[in-house]
Amino acid sequence: MRLPLGTDTVDISLPDCDVTVLDRPGGTPVDPTAAAREALDAPHGPPLSTLVDPTDDVTIVVTDVTRATPDGVLVGAMMDRLPVDREQVSILVGLGLHRPMTDAELRDGLGEYADLAVNHDPEATVEVGTVEGVGDDRVPVRVHPLVANADSVLSTGMVEPHQYAGFSGGAKTVVIGAGDGALIGYTHGPDVLSRPGVRLGRIDDNPFRATVDRAGDAVGLDFCLNVTKGPDGILAASAGRPRAVVADLAATAREALSVPLSDTYDAVIGGVGAPKDANLYQTTRAFTYLVLGDHNPVSSGGRVVVPARLGEGAGEGTGETRFYDRLRTADDADALYEAMREGYDPGAQRAFVVARALRDHDLYITNAERPDVVEACPMHAAARVADAVDPGSRVLAVPDALNTLLVEA
Structure with missing residues (x-):
């Protein structure tokens, strides 16, 4: 073998x-560029062109080198739909607490958009509010200034099995990837991770996922474009409201990746x-x-x-x-x-x-x-x-x- x-x-x-x-079971791979464009044509919620004003400063949060997301393709598809000039767009690499990406990695992952990219610094964040955690907890939400100060916040993401969130993607790219130790420490702490709903492949009634989604609301994540993959490549793309995007692609992933045993x-x-x-x-x-x-x-x-x-x-x-x-x-x-x-x-x-x-x-x-x-x-x-x-x-x-x-x- x-x-x-x-x-x-x-x-x-x-x-x-x-x-x-x-x-x-697997699935039939799709062309990521075509799938991204089709997803943007039929989003969950309002289309991207109506959510962003021509005068907006836009920040797109993308995944880092630990994810096999075709970020350059997804960013390019969104850029084609944005009613703003290139100079109004910033790209923030959602590192969380991972290492910064190198210039070569940025060029490889983002292509012609690499010059717009900035690595996230979890030590330099701005508080945008608090959200309900588990029980009576209130959790501060702090994100990179490029996210906190943007008029419109967008993101890419890979919806794949995740030990805590059930599936990654959606608001997680922004609030964890562009966040600080407070939210990361809380959601990844023993009190949350020991909850029975926090498990691989589960998004419903999952306290980790629910906290992350509420944090995305606090940040003002307006729109995301995510993909999911199977054994042979990208299986689908979905765009629009983060919760709906994750639910859509998680269903596709479960069908392709589940094996009864x-x-x-x-x-x-x-x-x-x-x-x-x-x-x-x-x-x-x-x-x-x-x-x-x-x-x-x-x-x-x-x-x-x-x-x-x-x-x-x-x-x-x-x-x-x-x-x-x-x-x-x-x-x-x-x-x-x-x-x-x-x-x-x-x-x-x-x-x-x-x-x-x-x-x-x-x-x-x-x-x-x-x-x-x-x-x-x-x-x-x-x-x-x-x-x-x-x-x-x-x-x-x-x-x-x-x-x-x-x-x-």
Whole structure:
């Protein structure tokens, strides 16, 4: 079998094991440019041309390098519909607490619009109001000045399975991507993440998603253009009101990515590939998506094996650093999980959910350029997938673990 590894693939042979390779329903890929234009022609709510005045200053918040969003295509489609001059448009890269994008990455992702782009700085934000959180909480919403001061705020996004929001996209690109530690820390804190509705693939009755959507209202996100993808490429685009866009594309994604399953396996191999396998922070999504989804396919005492490049090591942003510091200083997964239930800094939440999964299952990272980063944590590194799987194991291979929804059969 062949699994993704960086921008390439790796061949895996397990002749002594009983191997099942998962196959998703998938879907028919579409041309992203044509799909974006069609979505703008039939938006959820008023068309873009009527929402923006010719005198408006416009900010478009786009995704960063950790998302495989065709941002240049989406920005171009919106620019063609905006009744403003190019000089009135700013593009803000929604980093959240991730590292800034390089000039080369901006050119690659945004093409002719790269010169309009600014990397978000979570230390330089403006408060635009407060929103209701869970219970009686009120949460401050602070965003980059380019968002706070814009007459019209637009966004791109990728609606794909997300551990906390159910599906990413919609208001999340703006309020998390262009936000500060306050909202990020609250929504990613143990009180919210421990709520039963906060789960992979669920947007209804999800406190995380609901808080993010209310924050989008406070920011004044007027319009978004999002896409979703399947095994072979972009499946659909949707435009207009953020909540409706996410619901629309999440339905498409569920149909393409859901696999009913009842069995469990000694080892589950999760494929990641670029851009997510650039660092440990993003790579561990495969582990938690598999173990903490609707159906956990790993037997008691079983393991998850993930081939990943890890060219950036643990990761270079504030969130990645906090995540790694928590894991590399942990005595064991149980102690780390219990300690983090008391709270943690924004960005460290991925260590919290990884610790939760590590209490029940081992994680092996293979083929990594930085195995030392893995071994510093309560995880295991191996040169090859075959070295991480015991002979005679029942094995499930999930070639695209971040875009597969395992549901109870």
